[in-house]
Amino acid sequence: MDFSFSDEQVELRHAVRHALAREFPLDALRVTVQTTADERAERAGARWRMLAELGAPALLVPETAGGLGLSDVDLVGVLEEAGWSALPEPLLETAGLAAPMLATLLPVAPAAGALHALVSGKAPLAVGGIDIGPGGPSSPTAVTPDGMLRTPRVVGARTATVYLLACRDPDSGWQLHAVPAADCTLAPTPTLDGTRDLSTVHWPLSSETLLAYGVAAEASVGLMADRGAAGSAALLIGLADRMITMAADYAKERHQFGKPVGSFQAVKHLLADARVKLEFARPATYRAAWSLASAQPSVSHDASMAKAMASDAADLAARVALQVHGAIGYTWECDLHFFMKRAWALSATWGDAATHRQLVLAQARRRGVPARRSDPGT
Amino acid sequence: MDLTFDAEHEEFRAEARAWLRAHVPHEPLPSLDTAAGFEAHRAWETALFSDRWSVVSWPIEFGGRGVGIMAWLVFEEEYYRARAPKRVSQNGIFLLGPTLLEYGTPAQKERFLPPMASGEEIWCQGWSEPDAGSDLAAIRSRATRNAGGDGWLLNGQKTWASRGAFADWCFGIFRTDPQAERHRGLTYFLVAMDAPGVTVRPIPQIDGETGFAEIFFENVEVPDAQVLGDEDAGWSVAMSTAGSERGLSLRSPARYTKAAARLIDLFDQRGAPPMAADAVARAYMDAEAYRLHTYWTASQVARGHAVGPEASCNKIFWSETDVQIHETALALLGPEAELLESGSPGEWLDGYLFSLAGPIYAGTNQIQRNVVAERLLGLPRG
Known part of the structure; x- marks a missing residue:
């Protein structure tokens, strides 16, 4: 029984705190809300590069795939720091959700592509299509009359180049897709928070983007x-x-x-x-x-x-x-x-x-x- | 980070579990707040001690096993799992014991620790006074030098001494320098309850039993050998006891996780009423969170860090969790909750009354909130 963090874990966390304090001071939050879209995107890009330099997005990616090969125990302190600074970027979605999931599905071609994009550190990944209700995970993804899928509240879509999207069919069950941003239409959704990047994404269902289906x-x-x-x-x-x-x-x-x-x-x-x-x-x-x-x-x-x-x-x-x-x-x-x-x-x-x-x-x-x-x- | 216990701890757990299974009385002992129950609980302490289970974390020479804090937590988990009797010697072994180990002279440790561990001498705590409760530094009971100059004369009154009605010894702080600033000029004494001049007046509690008592001191002679720590340094010695009380050692988490498991059983027995589900879940999670927090703190201690000011959160949390667990149980019992039957529901009612004392004793939770605000958040003293 050792319920404590290692010295390295504590150091990583401090490094993230200092970097965020430097790159993302309090008034930057205000800028995120009040400035032009271009300036906002530029600042978001700079922050993401800084996080990528620290290795944060690929923390849970195995070293063989270009990541740091660390674990959720290393990540939790980093996320706590992201909360402390109210970081708007989708670090949880990219580093905490997409990275470990893609790593386990690696032999699948769309997973390798998406993971490559993630490890490059150029942009975050967007994640959507999973909610949690009293019965466990459910999907808000719906089929539209034109045969496309519509996923509300996708996090990080404005900056991501790949979207990780889930849908659930009552008969055939869950599917997970890695969809290139270029294949989607997106409608950014204004939110109370003003700094979170949420969009409704319309996307085509295609076997080429399929990561996993059924039990997997x-x-x-x-x-x-x-x-x-x-x-x-x-x-x-x-x-x-x-x-x-x-x-x-x-x-x-x-x-x-x-x-x-x-x-x-x-x-x-x-x-x-x-x-x-x-x-x-x-x-x-x-x-x-x-x-x-x-x-x-x-x-x-x-x-x-x-x-x-x-x-x-x-x-x-x-x-x-x-x-x-x-x-x-x-x-x-x-x-x-x-x-x-x-x-x-x-x-x-x-x-x-x-x-x-x-x-x-x-x-x-x-x-x-x-x-x-x-x-x-x- | 690893939240599993290693093989050595698991072995220790198995040993404790086997011993408890073989020795825990099948029928609950009579209440320890009665004369007969007190002696029955004393006999249980003696049984624990004879196989070295009464104070596992103490050094071997004083009757313990010299195990670390994690093993102590393992033992406590097994103790509550086995539904073993309440610890009548808890004031001694959990509060005074650690203080004696830190501040006691070799002679004091030799004299007091083994009979404390065996249940031969059961201790009560003489801190509160009629005008010194939350404001503990307002203590007025006096200790003055005796005529021979080799000891002290105690005069005054202590109150709300748990187990004071039947205890053999009392530890308490008395004012030795009336001129000094409030927190100075206090000295920590160990007093035999049968010493001439000591009068005990039991106080019936809200459950009708005599769980605590007033203790009157009238020219009670106490030798120098029964002063713990330095003269006039009683406050800091006492605060080390208070640290034990509010921090790790008095309230082991197993007590609450066990109560929460019983609460879930009760919820199921009552047909899982949806109205109660949220409260049951909260009670269960709070007990579990207290357990995790204790492992967290113990891991810091095991790594050689001191227990930080975060520990001041503990007492608020465990005492209010205890009340919440029992309130939820009584709500599930509905109109049966008032029945003083043996077994459930009577046990829940007993437990509820007991839990209500928690936010009051060991420094009220309002005082604890001041401590959290001042020590942890740095807010200025009022």
């Missing part, structure tokens, strides 16, 4: 759903930490009744509650990363628990941070809203907290959990 696709989708839940939990942990830190800093500066407002117990207890929730969501998130990395039978349970706890922690942190900031926190001028909105968005994607609680309970009731080598049992 179902297994890949299941694992992607677990990685989506666990990875967004890591982003949410980072966001929660940042919002609590921002609010605590503000509470030290802001004076009322001749004292810093942070000296009042009413304010302290709000922040303490948020901090406690974060404190206990964190190990659940790290455990999910370890379960993914070591292919534990309990991985779905662990990912669901992480997502449920991290979503709750981030939602509470957002509410508390806003309340502690008071009226200034309600303004566009204050940076807090960027983090709150990202937290709301991620809290609701890959299954919200209530959905994952149902999933966890169903598994706990089946006594499939904890199904680890050293299960202390009940």
Whole structure:
């Protein structure tokens, strides 16, 4: 039993934090929302190159395929840092979902092409077509009257050159495709967050883009759903930490009744509650990363628990941070809203907290959990 | 990172499991808050001790096995899994024991640790006073030098001493320098409950049993050998005990994961009412999260890091998780929840009453929230 990160893992995480602080300071978020599309794309491209230099997108790609050959345990801290800085780029989708999935499907030609694009570091990959509901993974992809497929809320499509898309037919089951951006039409969707790149993608169903179908696709989708839940939990942990830190800093500066407002117990207890929730969501998130990395039978349970706890922690942190900031926190001028909105968005994607609680309970009731080598049992 | 236990720990687990299976009484012992129950629990401690299971993490010379913190967690998991009796000696072995190991003289360790481990001497804690609860530094009970100059005279009153009604010894802090600033001028004493001048008045708790007591001290003679740590340094010695209490050693996670597993059983027995599902899931996950957090903290300790200020989150979390588990169980029991029957539902009701003390003792959760805000988030003191 060693539930801790190695020195290398801690160093990697620090490197990402410093690089993001340098390349992506707070005011850059505002630029992302307020500037022209060209300038936004240019800055996004620069950030992605920086992440690629750190090896982040290909962290989970085997060394033989040009990646770093690391694991979800290495990635979780990087994602937490992406959350801390509210990075708009689809790092989770590219590094956490597409990379390991493509690596396992490597002999398939479209997978090799997509992985090559990913490892080149030029652009992220877009991912779409998988949601998580109370019954597990489901697909929002629908067939349109013209015979094309329509997938809403695809993440990262504006910059990606390859889209990883899933669909599910009631009779034939799941299919996974790696579709060149050039084959698709896309309709960018404005979102509350303003910094997240979401689009509705119309795409043709073709055997040439097929990565997997049937049982193999179902297994890949299941694992992607677990990685989506666990990875967004890591982003949410980072966001929660940042919002609590921002609010605590503000509470030290802001004076009322001749004292810093942070000296009042009413304010302290709000922040303490948020901090406690974060404190206990964190190990659940790290455990999910370890379960993914070591292919534990309990991985779905662990990912669901992480997502449920991290979503709750981030939602509470957002509410508390806003309340502690008071009226200034309600303004566009204050940076807090960027983090709150990202937290709301991620809290609701890959299954919200209530959905994952149902999933966890169903598994706990089946006594499939904890199904680890050293299960202390009940 | 590896969340599995190695072969050595698994062997230790199997050994503990086998011993507990063979020795845990089939019938629950009578409540330890009764005279007869207290003695029955003492006998259980003696049985544990005779096969070196009472204090596994202590050094071998004092009755332990000298195992590390992870093995201790493994033992605790097995202990709760076996539904073994409550630990009547918990104030001694989990709070005073670690403090004695850190601050005690060799003679004190030799004198006090083995009978503590065997249940021969059961300890209670004399900290709170009528006017010193959350504001612990407001302690007024006095210790003054005796006429011979080789010991002390204790005067004053302690209260809310858990197990104080039946305990053999008491550890507590007393004011030795009334001129000093509040947190200074306090000294840590070890006092025999049968010493002349000690009067115990049991206090019935909300469950009607005498779980705690007031202790009155009237010119109680205590030799220098029963001072723990330096004179006037009692606060820092006491805080090391408080660290144990709020941090790792008092509330092992197995207790909550076991209760959560029983809650899920109850949920199933009651036909899995959808209305309760979310609360059951929350209770289960919180217990599980506390277990993971404990492994996390223990791993930092195993790597040689000190327990950080993050530990101040623990007490808030385990105590409120405990209340939530039991509230959810009572909701599932509905109108049967008030029945004082043996077995479920009576056990859940007992557990609920017990859980309600958690957010109050060992520093109220409001004080703990101040600590989290000040130590972890750096907010200014009020």
